[in-house]
Amino acid sequence: MDGMLPLLKLQSRIAWNVLRTVRDHSRLKLAAIAVLGGVIWVGLYLFAYHGFRWTVAFLDEGGITDLLISLLFFVLMVMLVFSNAVIAYTALFRSREAWFLRSSPVRSESMFLYKLGEALAFSSWAFVLLGLPIMLAYGVQKSAPWHYYPAMLLFFFSFVLIPASIGSFLAMLLPALLRPWLRRLLSSAALGLAIGALLITPHIARSDDSAENLFRAGTMLRRINFAHSVYWPSAWVSRGLAIAAGSPGAGTGADALYYFGLLVSNSLFLSLLAAGYASRTYDRAWNRTQSTSSRTQVNHRRFRLPARLSNAPLWHLLGKDVKTFIRDPVQWTQCAVLFGLLGLYILNLRNMRYPSELPKWRNLTSFLNLTSISLVLATLTTRFVFPMFSLEGRRFWVVGLLPIKRHYVLWSKFLFAFLSCLVITLALMITSDIILAEPPGLMLLHTVTIGMICLGLSGMAVGLSAVYPNLHESSPAKIVSGFGGTLNLILSLVYVFAVVIAQAVPVHLWRIGVISHVQFGWSLAAGLTLLVVATALAFGLPMWLGSRALARMEF
Numbered sequence: 001m002d003g004m005l006p007l008l009k010l011q012s013r014i015a016w017n018v019l020r021t022v023r024d025h026s027r028l029k030l031a032a033i034a035v036l037g038g039v040i041w042v043g044l045y046l047f048a049y050h051g052f053r054w055t056v057a058f059l060d061e062g063g064i065t066d067l068l069i070s071l072l073f074f075v076l077m078v079m080l081v082f083s084n085a086v087i088a089y090t091a092l093f094r095s096r097e098a099w100f101l102r103s104s105p106v107r108s109e110s111m112f113l114y115k116l117g118e119a120l121a122f123s124s125w126a127f128v129l130l131g132l133p134i135m136l137a138y139g140v141q142k143s144a145p146w147h148y149y150p151a152m153l154l155f156f157f158s159f160v161l162i163p164a165s166i167g168s169f170l171a172m173l174l175p176a177l178l179r180p181w182l183r184r185l186l187s188s189a190a191l192g193l194a195i196g197a198l199l200i201t202p203h204i205a206r207s208d209d210s211a212e213n214l215f216r217a218g219t220m221l222r223r224i225n226f227a228h229s230v231y232w233p234s235a236w237v238s239r240g241l242a243i244a245a246g247s248p249g250a251g252t253g254a255d256a257l258y259y260f261g262l263l264v265s266n267s268l269f270l271s272l273l274a275a276g277y278a279s280r281t282y283d284r285a286w287n288r289t290q291s292t293s294s295r296t297q298v299n300h301r302r303f304r305l306p307a308r309l310s311n312a313p314l315w316h317l318l319g320k321d322v323k324t325f326i327r328d329p330v331q332w333t334q335c336a337v338l339f340g341l342l343g344l345y346i347l348n349l350r351n352m353r354y355p356s357e358l359p360k361w362r363n364l365t366s367f368l369n370l371t372s373i374s375l376v377l378a379t380l381t382t383r384f385v386f387p388m389f390s391l392e393g394r395r396f397w398v399v400g401l402l403p404i405k406r407h408y409v410l411w412s413k414f415l416f417a418f419l420s421c422l423v424i425t426l427a428l429m430i431t432s433d434i435i436l437a438e439p440p441g442l443m444l445l446h447t448v449t450i451g452m453i454c455l456g457l458s459g460m461a462v463g464l465s466a467v468y469p470n471l472h473e474s475s476p477a478k479i480v481s482g483f484g485g486t487l488n489l490i491l492s493l494v495y496v497f498a499v500v501i502a503q504a505v506p507v508h509l510w511r512i513g514v515i516s517h518v519q520f521g522w523s524l525a526a527g528l529t530l531l532v533v534a535t536a537l538a539f540g541l542p543m544w545l546g547s548r549a550l551a552r553m554e555f
């Protein structure tokens with residue numbers, strides 16, 4: 001652990017200086033972030049609280065909430081593993097600080113643990129803030145005693161170290177995949193598995209549960225019981241919290257301490273295991289990541305622009321962004337994983353037993369799919385599109401001094417983000433509507449909505465990235481964690497919920513017969529008007545502000 005203490009002192013001093021500079025920001029900016037964040041936080045609490053109450057009342061089974069908490073932490077664990085792997089890989093092999101620490105007398109094990117803490121902080125803070133209102137709602141719904149709430153924090157913070165250690169360990173394994181033969185083998189295997197899943201999924205036999213039995217407690221318990229297995233850390237958290245909340249038959253205080261001990265011991269074991277592996281392999285992994293094969297450079301020539309576009313500066317900048325994205329597998333693999341999971345879910349809609357003959361359930365499912373796709377898109381534009389401008393870094397003066405109009409830089413990044421998002425999200429949304437057998441009118445409505453959302457989210461992320469640049473940072477996760485990235489995420493979520501709810505409510509009320517056809521027409525027109533106006537503001541205002549900020553920028 002030599003050199004660990006100075007690194008921790010340095011990081012604490014940096015964090016303290018960052019907190020001191022908060023007062024230099026505009027009070028209006030800070031107030032806007034606080035208000036919008038508070039609205040989302042309260043909204044998550046109310047949604048979770050009423051969702052727990054509805055689930056218990058509808059399924060007539062109180063234990064279902066404990067399984068839902070297990071499922072929540074299982075999903076969080078998977079997402080945190082991927083997030084920590086990406087952040088740790090960048091911090092260990094791609095950051096300027098890593099170059100400096102490699103030349104200092106800091107042991108590899110100490111450097112790995114230092115970067116593990118950094119990845120843990122940057123990847124987990126958002127999950128903690130978003131998970132706390134859900135856990136508070138769970139405690140209120142259970143009428144939990146006072147000691148549940150400190151226990152909630154202990155379980156939560158001891159849990160996040162497990163996926164952080166696993167993700168950092170995977171980051172250390174990733175350089176081995178840079179070997180050309182192994183990379184080709186894994187790519188072929190992944191492609192084969194994907195094709196096999198697409199071919200086999202539609203032919204999987206459906207469950208024997210009838211459609212009307214889907215929402216019965218027994219069927220629901222069987223479908224999500226895998227996340228409550230005693231072998232998963234998610235089950236340790238949910239069972240410990242269920243005991244602390246006073247759930248009947250959950251166990252005693254000694255059982256809660258046992259599950260807490262499982263979390264702490266496994267967290268420490270996995271972190272030490274990853275650190276031990278790093279101490280033996282970090283030098284070889286570093287050398288492998290800093291070397292580049294000439295074959296890789298030759299392969300990128302296939303992405304040249306057509307000859308008829310060779311004189312268009314905008315398309316040259318767009319080609320640069322495409323090449324940069326393709327050359328960084330850490331970035332596009334995350335997009336592939338998230339959209340791949342959504343695609344597998346949508347393809348399995350026909351195998352899920354739900355009362356599809358009822359318009360209200362079919363409509364609810366389609367709009368939930370639209371919301372899911374839009375929320376994933378909001379997350380990806382914040383995570384990948386927003387840092388694109390800042391990642392130009394200190395080399396940005398080269399682009400800034402080119403004999404082209406500066407706003408071409410913004411428009412090239414917007415076109416890259418918009419076209420990429422549009423192709424993927426449209427394919428997912430249209431596939432979902434075809435499987436659900438939605439009428440052509442609603443398919444057109446969903447298509448227009450997802451196209452407008454792509455336009456708004458892409459323009460917002462690109463525009464705000466120029467308004468709040470961080471040209472001195474090379475880590476996308478740190479760029480996103482700043483003021484601009486936080487503001488972009490909050491505004492993106494507000495925008496998505498506003499435009500989707502404005503259309504989902506009138507369509508749902510019309511399909512269940514609450515409003516007439518005339519009332520539906522007027523309400524839908526109002527929803528579409530809100531969609532157009534909100535998209536124009538989300539796209540136009542940030543792009544205009546970003547163009548002005550870029551024009552005033554000095555290089």
